[in-house]
Amino acid sequence: MITEIVQFDLPVGMTRDEAVALYQGTVPRWEANEKLVRKYYLFDAEAGIGGGVYLWPSIEDAKAAHDAAWCDMAEKTYGSRPRFQYFETPLIVDNAR
Numbered sequence: 001m002i003t004e005i006v007q008f009d010l011p012v013g014m015t016r017d018e019a020v021a022l023y024q025g026t027v028p029r030w031e032a033n034e035k036l037v038r039k040y041y042l043f044d045a046e047a048g049i050g051g052g053v054y055l056w057p058s059i060e061d062a063k064a065a066h067d068a069a070w071c072d073m074a075e076k077t078y079g080s081r082p083r084f085q086y087f088e089t090p091l092i093v094d095n096a097r
Contacts, residue, residue, distance in 0.1 A: 001037070001056065001057065001088075001092070002061070002062055002087065003054070003055055003056075003086070003087045003089045004055075004059075004085070004087075005051065005054075005084070006052050006082050007049050008051055008081065008083065009078070009079070009080035010043075014050075020041075022077060022078070033065060035057060035061040036055075037055040037056060038054070039053070039055075040052060040054075055092075059086055
């Protein structure tokens, strides 16, 4: 498994409600992605950063979902180019189960 962390700078002054409204518009896309295991949306008002944490079967799946076209769309929507980090995820604890 691969954990991918995606971050982007939000427009100055964007509120949590505004960010969540934009995020909600992306939910169907991620629900339709059969490779995506899980996604968490991120919002940090103080730092002005948004993003997501994704769990994927492979790094190839992560990069395919966040291709150049997706990066262009994210930049247009949020006003900045996304940044990516990838981590091997050898173990998961899921207390909600």
